[in-house]
Amino acid sequence: MTNFFDQFMSPTYLGVPLMALALTLPWVLYPTPSSRWLNNRLLTLQAWFINRFTQQLLLPLNTGGHKWAVMFTSLMLFLLTINLMGLLPYTFTPTTQLSLNMGLAVPLWLATVIIGMRNQPTIALGHLLPEGTPPLLVPILIIIETISLFIRPLALGVRLTANLTAGHLLIQLIATAVFVLMSTMPTVAIITATVLFLLTLLEVAVAMIQAYVFVLLLSLYLQENV
Template identity: 75%
Template sequence: MTLSFFDQFLSPSFLGISLMTLALTLPWVLLPTPGPRWMSSRLLTLQNWFINRFTQQLFTPVGVSGHKWALILTSLMMFLVILNSLGLLPYTFTPTTQLALNLGLAIPLWLATVLIGLRNQPTISVGHLLPEATPGMLIPILVVIETVSLFIRPLALGVRLTANLTAGHLLIQLISTATFVLLPMLPAVALLTMLLLYLLTILEVAVAMIQAYVFVLLLSLYLQENV
């Protein structure tokens, strides 16, 4: 019984063919795109307003040279929001519950920010490994600690996104299972758990958007350190 709760986090397949590719391409189909009309629809106008506000807020503290990343990080934000939200629908799959996918997004983008810093400002980038006015006895220890913390960053990005989505989905399934079990025996208690499930679903929608924002925000902070 316990193992069945985690079946929702397995990579789905049909006739032995993995459906991960289909799940990754689906968000781009759902995004509204401009049509041949002169006037945009309300949904497209709302999407453009959201993208503009998000991009402005995200790149205000970043230097001008880092604004080249606006398209990448904004697209990643929209991509993650839709992927995380789709997993709340019945008979769907959330690819971002897979640690391999999240690390596949986090590691290349984090490594790109580090390489940009080493290319454009190598002294400042290497200087982040050692704070100023450090006693001589602590220099080797602090260099090792800062180096480890630097390489842990992409792992923390991937694990944070995976853990938050997995915990939320698992909790929803546990409460929904309890609701179905209690419904024939204790209808009043089942209604309370159903109300709790409704509130938890709203919270999970917020978590899906917030975690996507946090993922992109941390990448922008890493970029800010290296430009």
């Protein structure tokens, strides 16, 4: 690679972009639940994880927000799988593309806003003005709250993109340093490789946490509007 940022370019094979394959693959990796009374250990563990995650995520939501359970859980598994698969060698992480993250964040955020405007317009508009605001500050606060409302999807998309991009770049830089130092300073190279291993473990944690934070923030936006 002539440029460290080349790893974030959408790969093509025989002129065909592989983004569609990278987005489809996560759904193939998970086993399909069966109708049997007793499932194997993998299916049981998968069902337990999904049930626990959905229960924790929807605990603070009203009953009206429970309709989003399937969507939130599917989005969590989708982002989690893509982020973790992107840490494997010779792979591509679609969530390092801001266009994909904004394509997920904007429609879901807009759906929460539309639900709030449709079901409880007074309460939804009331979020733009905190209670007990002095009259002189009313116009300024309404403008600030409106800007903060419209900046939410941008924050969702940029947070996911920036965290994954920074982690991948850091791994690439340290790996390059290990490769260069191996022949000249082996001791320093071994220490740097240890740091690289620890950073890789940190990136695995970041990949899982960022997927959870994305869905958690969406659930908080939904909580304000149901």
